[in-house]
Amino acid sequence: MTKIPAxxxxxxxxxxxxxxxxxxxxxxxxxxxxxxxxGPSGCGxxxxxxxxxxxxxxxxxxxxxHGTPLNESGQPFAWMPQSDALxxxxxxxxxxxxxxxxxxxxxxxxxxxxxxxxLPAFGLEEFSRALPYQLSGGMRQRVAxxxxxxxxxxxxxxxxxxxxxxxxxxxxLQLWLEQIWGVERPTVILITxxxxxxxxxxxxxxxxxxxPGQIVAEFEVPLERPxxxxxxxxxxxxxxxxDLLRALHVGSGDTP
Amino acid sequence: xxxxxxxxxxxxxxxxxxLMIGAFVGAWEIYARNSxxxxxxxxxxxxxxxxxxxxxxSLVANTLPTLREVLVGFAISVLFAFLISILLDVSPRANxxxxxxLIGSQTIPLVVLAPLFVIWFGFGFFPKILLVxxxxxxxxxxxxxxxxxxxxxxxxxxxxxxxxxxxxxFRLVRLPSAMPGFFTGLRIGVTYAVVxxxxxxxxxxxxxxxxxxxxxxGSFRTDLVLAGVLVAATLTLxxxxxxxxxxxLAIPWYTQSREVSR
Numbered sequence: 001m002t003k004i005p006a007x008x009x010x011x012x013x014x015x016x017x018x019x020x021x022x023x024x025x026x027x028x029x030x031x032x033x034x035x036x037x038x039g040p041s042g043c044g045x046x047x048x049x050x051x052x053x054x055x056x057x058x059x060x061x062x063x064x065x066h067g068t069p070l071n072e073s074g075q076p077f078a079w080m081p082q083s084d085a086l087x088x089x090x091x092x093x094x095x096x097x098x099x100x101x102x103x104x105x106x107x108x109x110x111x112x113x114x115x116x117x118x119l120p121a122f123g124l125e126e127f128s129r130a131l132p133y134q135l136s137g138g139m140r141q142r143v144a145x146x147x148x149x150x151x152x153x154x155x156x157x158x159x160x161x162x163x164x165x166x167x168x169x170x171x172x173l174q175l176w177l178e179q180i181w182g183v184e185r186p187t188v189i190l191i192t193x194x195x196x197x198x199x200x201x202x203x204x205x206x207x208x209x210x211x212p213g214q215i216v217a218e219f220e221v222p223l224e225r226p227x228x229x230x231x232x233x234x235x236x237x238x239x240x241x242x243d244l245l246r247a248l249h250v251g252s253g254d255t256p
Numbered sequence: 257x258x259x260x261x262x263x264x265x266x267x268x269x270x271x272x273x274x275l276m277i278g279a280f281v282g283a284w285e286i287y288a289r290n291s292x293x294x295x296x297x298x299x300x301x302x303x304x305x306x307x308x309x310x311x312x313x314s315l316v317a318n319t320l321p322t323l324r325e326v327l328v329g330f331a332i333s334v335l336f337a338f339l340i341s342i343l344l345d346v347s348p349r350a351n352x353x354x355x356x357x358l359i360g361s362q363t364i365p366l367v368v369l370a371p372l373f374v375i376w377f378g379f380g381f382f383p384k385i386l387l388v389x390x391x392x393x394x395x396x397x398x399x400x401x402x403x404x405x406x407x408x409x410x411x412x413x414x415x416x417x418x419x420x421x422x423x424x425x426f427r428l429v430r431l432p433s434a435m436p437g438f439f440t441g442l443r444i445g446v447t448y449a450v451v452x453x454x455x456x457x458x459x460x461x462x463x464x465x466x467x468x469x470x471x472x473x474g475s476f477r478t479d480l481v482l483a484g485v486l487v488a489a490t491l492t493l494x495x496x497x498x499x500x501x502x503x504x505l506a507i508p509w510y511t512q513s514r515e516v517s518r
Contacts, residue, residue, distance in 0.1 A: 053417040079417045085410040089432045089509040102418040102428070133513035151418060 004067045006031040006155065006187045007052070012061030013212075014047055020212035021047050024061065027206060027215065031066075032185040036198040038244060039208030045191040046082065048213070049157045052189070053079040065155075078103070078151035082159045084144040086132040093119065093128040095143050099150025115150060121180065122146045138169040145177070155187040162197065171229065174200050178227050195244045199237055200227055207247040217247040299479040308483030318468040319487055325381065325453040325464065326495070329388025333445065336389065337396035344397075345404045345430070346422075362394050366452065370459035384456040384464075391452040392445035399441025403434025436510045439503040446499050450492045465491075 005028040014022040021044040029035045039045050050056040052063065054075065063070040070076075078099070086095050096118055097111035106114065119125045122142045132140060141161055148156055161177075162170040174197055181188065181201075192198050198205045199221060207217040222236050231237055245251065281301045288300035295303065308315060340358075344351040366387070373383035407430045415425050450465075457466025465484050472480035504511050 055413055055417060075417065075419055077417070079414065081410040081414055083408070083410045085408060085414045087411060087429065087432065088513065089435075089507065098415075098428070099418070102415055102420045102424065131509050131513070133509070 003030065005029060006033070006066060007189070008064045008067075010062050010064075012051070012063065013059050014044065014051060014056065015059045022051075023209075023212040023214040025213075025215050029187060029189060032187055034181060034188045034190070034201060034203045036190045036192055036202040036205045037208060038192055038195065038198045038205055038248070039213060040210055040248065041193060043208045043211055044213030045208060046159055049079060049159050049189070049191060053077050053157055055079075075103070076153055077155050077157050078148045078153040079157045080144055080148040080159060080161055082161075082163060084132075084140045086140055086143055086147075088132050091129050091131060092124055092135070092143050095132065096122075096124070096146040096150050099147045099152070103151035103153070111150075115146075118146050118150060121183075123176075136169075137165050138173055141165065141173060142176075145180070149180075153186075156189070158188060158190045160191050160193070163193075170194075170197070175227070175229065177201065178225075182226055195241050195248075196232065198244065199223075199240055200229075200232060205244065207244060217243075219243060219247075296476065296478055299482065304479045304482045304486065307477070307479035308486065311480060311483065315468065315483065315487055318463050318465050318484075319491065321461075321463050322450070322453050322457065322465040322488075323491065325384040325388055325456070326449045326491075328381075329385035329453065330392055330446065330449050332385060333389040333393040333449075334396060334442070337393045337400060337441070340393075341397050341400035341404070341434075342426075344401055345426075351401075358394060358397065361390060366391065366455045370455045373456065374460035379460050379462060383459075384453055384461065387456040388449050388452045391448045395444035395448075396438065396441035399437040399439070399444075400434050401437075403437025404430045406437065407433040435507045439499070439507065442503075443496060443499050446495045447492055449495065450488050454488060 007027075007029040009025060009027040011024050011026065012022065013020070013024045037045050037048065047056060051058050052070070054070075054077075065073040065076050087098065090098065093112055093115045094108070097106075097108065097115035100106045100111035100114045101108055104111070104114075116128065119128055122145065124139070124142055124146065127135065127139065132143070135143065145158075145161065148158070162173050165173065178201055190198070190201060202221050205219045205221060206215050207219070208214065209216045219240060221240065223231050223234075285301045288295075288298045291298070299307070340354070344354060369390075370383075370387060373387060377383040377386065411429050411433075412425055415429060420428070453464065454466040454469065457464035458470055461467050465488055469481050469484040472478075472484060
C-alpha cells in the first residue's frame with residue numbers, strides 16, 4: 001500500500017497476565033475500506049476492538065491512525081458493542097441521540113433534534129418514541145447502529161452486531177447495513193464469526209486463529225458493490241466461503 | 257403490546273385486596289362478638305369504628321403531627337441516602353469503612369433508642385424525625401447501591417469510548433439504572449416510617465398518634481387504641497400507594513417492561 005492506511009497496527013499484542021490473548025500482528029485498513037475479522041469464539045477479536053476504542057491498552061506494539069499515534073488522535077472510533085447496550089429508560093430517538101449528546105457534546109434536546117433527522121434512513125421514524133423493551137431484536141440493532149453513526153466518527157468498530165439475531169433478520173440487516181455503508185463509506189472493522197456475513201459485507205477479510213489470536217489468512221472479496229444476495233450464490237462467493245472455512249479449519253477435525 | 261387481560265388488571269388490583277381486608281375485618285368482628293373475651297379487651301371492629309368516628313377530631317389532630325414527622329423524616333432520609341450512596345459508590349474504600357457502621361445502626365433496638373433520644377434531644381420535633389430517618393434510610397441506601405451496581409457494563413463502556421467522564425457516566429447510566437432499586441428501598445422504608453414516628457412519640461411527645469394510643473391505653477379504651485392503630489395502618493398504606501404511584505410516573509420504562517414480560 002502506497003497511501004498511508006487509515007488504521008495501522010504494528011507488532012500489536014495483548015496479554016492478560018500470563019494469558020496471551022492476541023499474538024503479535026500487523027494489520028492495515030485503508031480509508032473507506034470495510035474490513036472483517038473472522039475467527040472462532042474466544043480468539044481475541046473483541047479484545048482487538050477494545051484496544052482500538054481505548055478501553056484496553058495493548059501490551060506491545062503501536063497503532064497509528066492516518067499516520068498519527070492513536071493516543072494523539074483523539075477518539076477516531078465509534079464502537080458498537082456486542083450487546084446493543086441501549087438504555088432502557090431512553091426512547092429510540094434519545095438512545096440514538098446519546099451519540100450526539102456524549103460524543104458530540106450537544107444538549108439532550110439538541111441531540112434529539114439531530115437524531116430525528118437520522119431515524120428515517122434506519123427505518124425507525126415510526127418508532128422514535130418507543131422504549132427499547134417494545135422493540136424486536138432487529139430493531140434494537142438498528143437503533144444501536146444509528147447511535148454508532150450519531151457519534152460522528154469516521155471509523156466504525158462493529159462487534160458481532162447481528163450475532164444474536166435469527167438467520168432471516170440477520171440477512172436482512174446485513175443487506176441493509178451494506179446500503180447504509182454505501183452512502184458515506186466510512187472505514188469499518190467488523191468482528192464476526194459468520195463466514196457469509198464477512199463475504200457479503202467486506203472488501204477484505206482477515207482470518208484469526210484460536211487464542212492467542214493471530215492472522216492466519218487474508219482475502220480480498222472479489223464482488224461488486226452494491227452487494228446482493230444473488231452474488232452469494234455465484235462461483236466467486238462460494239469459492240471464497242470455502243476458502244474461508246478451510247482457513248478456519250472447519251471440517252478438518254482440528255476444531256473442537 | 258398490551259398484555260392479555262390488561263384491562264382487568266386495575267380492577268383486580270383494587271378488588272382483590274379489598275376482599276382480603278373485608279375477610280380480615282369480618283373474621284375479627286365474628287370472633288370478637290362470639291368469644292368470651294370482653295368488649296373492653298377485644299372490641300369488635302364495628303365498635304372500634306364507631307368509637308374512632310366519635311373521637312375523630314382528636315384522632316385527626318394527632319394524626320397530622322405524626323404525618324409531618326414521617327414526611328420530613330422520610331425526606332431527610334432520602335436525601336441522606338442519596339448522598340451516602342454516591343459516596344459509597346464512588347469510593348470502594350469508603351464503602352468498606354462506612355458500611356459496618358450503617359449496618360450497626362440498624363441493630364439498635366428502637367425501644368432503647370427512642371427514650372434516649374427524648375433524654376438527649378427533648379420532647380420536640382427533632383428526635384422524631386431523627387428516629388424516622390434512622391429507621392428508613394438503610395433500605396434506601398442498599399437499594400441505591402445495588403442499583404448502581406446493576407448498570408450494564410457495556411453501556412458504561414460505551415459511554416467511556418464516547419469520551420464521557422465519571423460524572424457523565426453516573427448521570428446518564430448509573431443513576432437511572434439505580435432507580436428500580438431506589439424505589440424498592442423507598443417502599444420498604446416507607447412501611448417503617450409511621451411505626452418509627454409512633455415509637456418516638458411513645459417515648460415522649462406532646463401530641464401525635466403515639467401519644468393518642470398511649471393515652472387511650474392508659475384509660476383502658478382498647479377501642480380507641482385500635483382506632484389509632486387502624487389510622488396508622490391506613491396512613492402507611494396510603495404512603496405506600498403514593499410511592500408506587502410516583503414510581504410508575506418516574507420510571508415507566510421499568511414498570512411497563514415488567515408488566516409486558518410477565
